[in-house]
Amino acid sequence: xxxxxxxxxxxxxxxxPPLKGRALSxxxxxxxxxxxxxxxxxxxxxxxxxxxxxxxxxxVTRQLEQRFGSQRVFDTPLSEEGLTGICVGAAMTGxxxxxxxxxxDFLLLAFNQMVNHAxxxxxxxxxxxxxxxxxxxxxGRGWGSGSQHSQAIQGLLLTVPGLKIVMPSTPYDAxxxxxxxxxxxxxxxIFEHRWLMKQTGIVPGGIYNVPIGQGIYRRRxxxxxxxxxxxxLQLAMQAVDSIRHSYRQQCISADIIDLRTxxxxxxxxxxxxxxxxxxxxxxxxxxxxxxxCAEIGCLIAENCPGSLRxxxxxxxxxxxxxxxxxxxxxxxxxxxxxxxxVVIEMCA
Amino acid sequence: xIQYRYQGSGFADWRAALEQYTREQLLDMFFQLLRIxxxxxxxxxxxxEDEMKTPIHLVIGQxxxxxxxxxxLTRNDLVYCGHRTHGVYLAKGGDLKAMMSECYCxxxxxxxxxxxxxxxxxxxxxxxxxxxxxxxxxxxxxxxxLTAKMRDETWVSVVFFGDAATExxxxxxxxxxxxxxxxPVIYICxxxxxxxxxxxxxxxxxxxxxxxxxxxxxLNSHVVDGTNVLAVREAMTTAIGxxxxxxxxxxxxxxxxxxxxxxxxxxxxxxxxRDPDEVTLWQQYCPVELFSTFLTENKILDASxxxxxxxxxxxxxxxxxxxxxxxxxxxERDLYAxxxxx
Ligand SMILES: Cc1ncc(C[n+]2csc(CCOP(=O)(O)OP(=O)(O)O)c2C)c(N)n1
Numbered sequence: 001x002x003x004x005x006x007x008x009x010x011x012x013x014x015x016x017p018p019l020k021g022r023a024l025s026x027x028x029x030x031x032x033x034x035x036x037x038x039x040x041x042x043x044x045x046x047x048x049x050x051x052x053x054x055x056x057x058x059x060v061t062r063q064l065e066q067r068f069g070s071q072r073v074f075d076t077p078l079s080e081e082g083l084t085g086i087c088v089g090a091a092m093t094g095x096x097x098x099x100x101x102x103x104x105d106f107l108l109l110a111f112n113q114m115v116n117h118a119x120x121x122x123x124x125x126x127x128x129x130x131x132x133x134x135x136x137x138x139x140g141r142g143w144g145s146g147s148q149h150s151q152a153i154q155g156l157l158l159t160v161p162g163l164k165i166v167m168p169s170t171p172y173d174a175x176x177x178x179x180x181x182x183x184x185x186x187x188x189x190i191f192e193h194r195w196l197m198k199q200t201g202i203v204p205g206g207i208y209n210v211p212i213g214q215g216i217y218r219r220r221x222x223x224x225x226x227x228x229x230x231x232x233l234q235l236a237m238q239a240v241d242s243i244r245h246s247y248r249q250q251c252i253s254a255d256i257i258d259l260r261t262x263x264x265x266x267x268x269x270x271x272x273x274x275x276x277x278x279x280x281x282x283x284x285x286x287x288x289x290x291x292x293c294a295e296i297g298c299l300i301a302e303n304c305p306g307s308l309r310x311x312x313x314x315x316x317x318x319x320x321x322x323x324x325x326x327x328x329x330x331x332x333x334x335x336x337x338x339x340x341x342v343v344i345e346m347c348a
Numbered sequence: 349x350i351q352y353r354y355q356g357s358g359f360a361d362w363r364a365a366l367e368q369y370t371r372e373q374l375l376d377m378f379f380q381l382l383r384i385x386x387x388x389x390x391x392x393x394x395x396x397e398d399e400m401k402t403p404i405h406l407v408i409g410q411x412x413x414x415x416x417x418x419x420x421l422t423r424n425d426l427v428y429c430g431h432r433t434h435g436v437y438l439a440k441g442g443d444l445k446a447m448m449s450e451c452y453c454x455x456x457x458x459x460x461x462x463x464x465x466x467x468x469x470x471x472x473x474x475x476x477x478x479x480x481x482x483x484x485x486x487x488x489x490x491x492x493x494l495t496a497k498m499r500d501e502t503w504v505s506v507v508f509f510g511d512a513a514t515e516x517x518x519x520x521x522x523x524x525x526x527x528x529x530x531x532p533v534i535y536i537c538x539x540x541x542x543x544x545x546x547x548x549x550x551x552x553x554x555x556x557x558x559x560x561x562x563x564x565x566x567l568n569s570h571v572v573d574g575t576n577v578l579a580v581r582e583a584m585t586t587a588i589g590x591x592x593x594x595x596x597x598x599x600x601x602x603x604x605x606x607x608x609x610x611x612x613x614x615x616x617x618x619x620x621x622r623d624p625d626e627v628t629l630w631q632q633y634c635p636v637e638l639f640s641t642f643l644t645e646n647k648i649l650d651a652s653x654x655x656x657x658x659x660x661x662x663x664x665x666x667x668x669x670x671x672x673x674x675x676x677x678x679x680e681r682d683l684y685a686x687x688x689x690x
Binding site: 071081094112125127130131164 | 426459460461462463467469471476477479481484486487488489490491492493495496499505517518520522524525528685686687688689
């Protein structure tokens with residue numbers, strides 16, 4: 001789909017790389033992570049609809065079958081629930097499956113295995129078995145993706161004990177979190193965002209992990225804390241930069257926390273920052289209601305009500321399915337401008 | 349009205365089959381059947397005390413399938429099942445004391461009181477997984493077979509489920525994948541004609557046998573008399589031979605009748621969902637007693653041997669109850685253990 005590529009190209013934020021070193025695209029960073037994992041551990045295998053086809057899961061699984069063979073990298077039937085269960089059974093007996101999906105929307109067919117089984121086996125058998133399973137999917141946005149090809153369903157899964165959920169926002173994190181997820185002995189969901197995938201960033205070669213369960217400060221500041229992950233976090237950084245660069249506004253300095261993992265949450269980092277700034281805006285690619293925004297808002301309300309100088313604010317999606325057309329879409333999605341307006345209001 | 353009749357032919361045709369087994373093997377098959385029956389009866393007799401606070405699904409009337417299947421398995425073979433776990437767990441060699449402790453919600457239960465009667469597990473003997481979600485365990489067992497194939501392991505994966513599980517999509521997704529990859533997995537469908545109160549006729553078209561559907565997915569598939577341990581074992585012997593030699597998955601439908609209600613104790617047919625006479629009819633085809641008679645007629649079992657078995661089992665059961673009741677309860681700390689694996 002050339003339109004999707006064009007879209008991602010046009011929207012992808014150009015970041016100043018945090019470190020010096022080798023520049024790599026987001027896709028190549030993920031591809032490299034999978035190569036390294038396959039190379040390192042014979043128990044790792046990759047499956048998913050089209051992982052060995054010409055589009056190769058947006059390029060993420062490119063060349064993997066050629067290098068590692070069709071026993072370890074294979075196309076699947078369209079059986080999301082069944083194949084997820086098969087991955088659970090394989091993981092319980094010593095393999096480390098990485099099951100790739102184009103879109104999180106398709107994972108809804110696999111909820112029985114994810115929610116009733118993968119996340120609970122270890123608990124239900126009192127620690128006798130574990131489920132080192134990675135489920136990977138890329139959130140879509142725009143050009144008619146609509147209600148069934150753009151859902152960011154992390155909020156639905158946040159409430160499930162036993163799952164881990166990571167949402168990278170940079171090539172460096174995408175590789176490091178993929179490696180960490182494969183190395184983890186629990187079911188880990190990786191939600192990518194299509195609009196992050198054309199980024200290039202500094203990515204060290206070789207194996208490294210981005211620790212699951214720990215956030216990172218992308219900016220340090222005193223006026224406000226902005227917390228979130230994935231594409232919306234990048235929008236928030238653009239928003240803050242736009243305010244800083246605007247002549248009419250006073251300089252607003254923000255703590256920007258990239259959660260990297262949304263379950264388990266890095267509570268300490270969030271609370272420490274909010275206690276310092278007294279203002280918090282939570283952003284998420286998913287629905288605001290009952291999701292990541294709601295959970296973090298509640299965490300703050302419970303733990304540092306006395307520190308707040310302004311009510312907690314959240315920016316997620318309205319309680320509405322995703323529209324398909326671009327006119328409706330512009331009212332639907334958060335943008336850097338919308339985020340900047342809220343930040344200005346909060347810091348006025 | 350009698351809706352589901354016994355379609356088998358008893359043990360009359362099985363005299364020749366006796367030659368294939370040693371006396372010890374035959375006696376062991378009988379011992380397993382008897383032991384499961386007695387364990388189930390003892391649970392049933394004490395359930396009203398309300399100390400076993402766990403939903404039970406008794407296998408009385410259906411013992412021959414788990415005994416026939418597990419009889420040809422080694423300790424290394426992996427077995428998975430649904431909510432009706434008791435028979436499979438015991439037939440695979442699961443520890444009786446740990447099972448009773450689990451039923452009594454004790455800390456030393458086989459699942460530390462986190463699973464209950466529907467999640468009896470004993471990894472040491474290959475009792476590898478159970479799910480209380482109908483058909484939920486079927487893909488998981490299939491995945492274990494994928495491991496066996498990918499790592500060239502010698503074990504076979506075997507999964508038990510009821511007739512209703514064959515109405516779930518994940519069932520057929522699993523069969524398709526197992527056939528596609530020629531996985532060493534054996535599917536045991538214990539058809540007892542009911543899903544809770546719902547007869548098979550409400551749920552599946554009468555003209556298509558379950559094992560035929562599996563066959564159409566490319567599996568080696570058979571139906572057997574699920575009250576006849578020798579019939580089950582014979583089908584299983586073929587299936588395991590195929591699995592071990594890389595010939596792919598098999599499906600065995602075993603037909604037997606659940607004498608008790610779906611869950612809990614006693615027969616509930618008076619509630620009207622099935623004819624009480626149907627239960628009585630099936631009780632004539634008791635998997636334990638008909639086999640006992642057959643072995644006795646063929647001079648393999650005698651009254652004193654049987655009595656010795658009864659006495660042994662009685663002692664074992666009393667000791668297991670005693671053990672469970674005197675075991676410690678879990679603590680609040682245990683609640684938080686094993687949410688995540690290290
Ligand atoms: C997905 C799902 N739907 C419904 C139930 C409720 N339920 C529990 S056991 C059962 C009967 C299943 O019948 P069958 O699979 O034939 O096994 P049986 O109980 O006869 O051994 C039902 C409907 C469930 N546990 N899981």
